[in-house]
Amino acid sequence: MGEGDGVSTVVFFKEEEQLSEALTYFDLKDFKDKDVPVKLHMGEVRNKYHVKPDFVKKVVEEFKKLGAHPFLFDTTVAYNSPRKTKKGYQQVARLHGFSERKIGCRITIGDRGVVKTIEGRMFEVANEIFYATHIIAVTHVKGHVQAGFGGSIKNFGMGGVTRESKKTxxxxxxxxxxxxxxxxxxxxxxACPFNAIKVKxxxxxxxxxxxxxxxxxxxxxxxxLSFRDSDLQYLLALSAKACVEGKKVFYINQIKNIARSCDCDPFAGPKICPDVGYVVSDDIVAVDKTSLDLIHEKKGRVFEKVNRVNPEKQVRFAHEAGLGNIKYELIEL
Ligand code: SF4
Ligand code: SF4
Incomplete structure (x- = not known):
């Protein structure tokens, strides 16, 4: 993982069958014999854009070939949803095709964590992430009403911590x-997307x-107006740091089905950009920066247009927090 002014490798490919080749550009030998959470979002009920089980199965199979013992992992959510409880999330996961029989590994939902302090702020990192030495992140890149966009930083910053930390x-x-x-x-x-402010x-x-x-x-x-604590994107970057700091993490961003809103939204809106493909890296900053650049190349600054939030902020904050490199070398398959 790059941590400063260096250049990180990012591999870009268009078809999921190319995942196997993409992995050969990285040194993943020490995933062997490790229990590895595959951090992903299995979708809110009725959301149609979340990552699909067939692709996740492929990821699991590839890492099993490397000798790893992957299991799917996500955390319970803070808002009213069947995914608010472990049992309810398991039911939603099954409904969306994420079962042990289909994927070939167990599916774990976490709701307990360990507190970690980053830059004076406390985040309760889910146990399964906290105690893992190696992690795989499978992330659907899409818009996000509050954070502008959601990529790997948000997958951990919001998805890797407990409900209490999500609320905080x-x-x-x-x-x-x-x-x-x-x-x-x-x-x-x-400007408020939730009609929380009235001015008369x-x-x-x-x-x-x-x-x-x-x-x-x-x-x-x-x-x-000022922030009670800080910009949401800054807090996401710090929270992501609490989750991945000191670990070996491999990031897989799926840049397809790009809607305005996130996979927590049952009605995430129409797609706002044509499919791009996949990018993979061992650098969380570089993988999200590349994802944004490829989307901007394809369709302009769509996230800013629809969500009126600059999504680059979280990437810059994550870089400044020492999580990785903004610069990358793109290898296209
Ligand atoms: S009140 Fe401000 S922070 Fe709260 S949802 Fe509305 S715009 Fe966002
Ligand atoms: S000046 Fe007052 S009404 Fe205008 S944006 Fe600021 S807080 Fe809202």
Whole structure:
């Protein structure tokens, strides 16, 4: 994994059958004999864009050939969903085709963790991630209403921690209001994707509706709003660091079925960019940066257009946190 101003290798291919060849560009020998979580999102009920079991099965088979013992892994979610409990998530996973019989390995859902502190902030990393020495990340790259886009950084930053930490990360990006600087322009209310702000004779905020996306803070012209803790994308980068720091992680980004919203959304919207393919790397920063660059090349800055959030921020924050290289050498198969 690159950690500074170096250049990391990223391999790009268009068809899933090329995964086997792509893996040969990396030294994966020491995955042998390890129990390896395959961190992925198995999709909210009715979401149709999440990674599909056939591809995940292929990933599992490839790593078994290397002598690894992979198992699928994700965490319970913080919002109301069948995936809020381990049992409910197992049912959703089965519904979406992720069963031991189909994939060839066990499927584990975690809801307990160990606290790790990064830059003064505490994140409860799921046990299965915390205690793993080697991890495989299979990530569906798509838009995200709050973070602009979701790639490998978000797969760990939100998906690798427990429900309590998920809530804390969102809460940290909620707005703090300073009445004396507010000119009641209403820009924050217009920008809020969840109608959590109303501006009339006064400024009103519904904490139950707010999902801590930070868009209102970023748009306020007078700095009457500030973050309770920090930008959501910054917290995601730190949380991802809590999950992957010191481990050997191999990242597989699937850049297909690119919708406006994430796999937690049953109605993620229409696709906003044609399929690109897959990128793989052992560098979380480089793999997400490449994913964004390939999407921008294909369709322009679609995530900013539809979600009005600059998705590059999380990549830059992750780089600055020492997680990897922004620069990459792209090998196209
Ligand atoms: S954008 Fe800022 S100044 Fe305008 S109403 Fe909202 S808080 Fe007040
Ligand atoms: S943080 Fe996001 S969800 Fe919360 S009030 Fe601001 S714009 Fe709305």
């Amino acid at each position: 990360i969102h809460r940290g990006a909620e707005p703090l209001y300073n009445e004396k600087d507010c000119i009641l322009c209403g820009e924050c209310a217009k 004779d006064n400024w009103y905020w519904n904490s139950n509706a707010c999902l801590g996306c930070g868009r209102c803070v970023n748009i306020c012209p007078t700095e009457a």
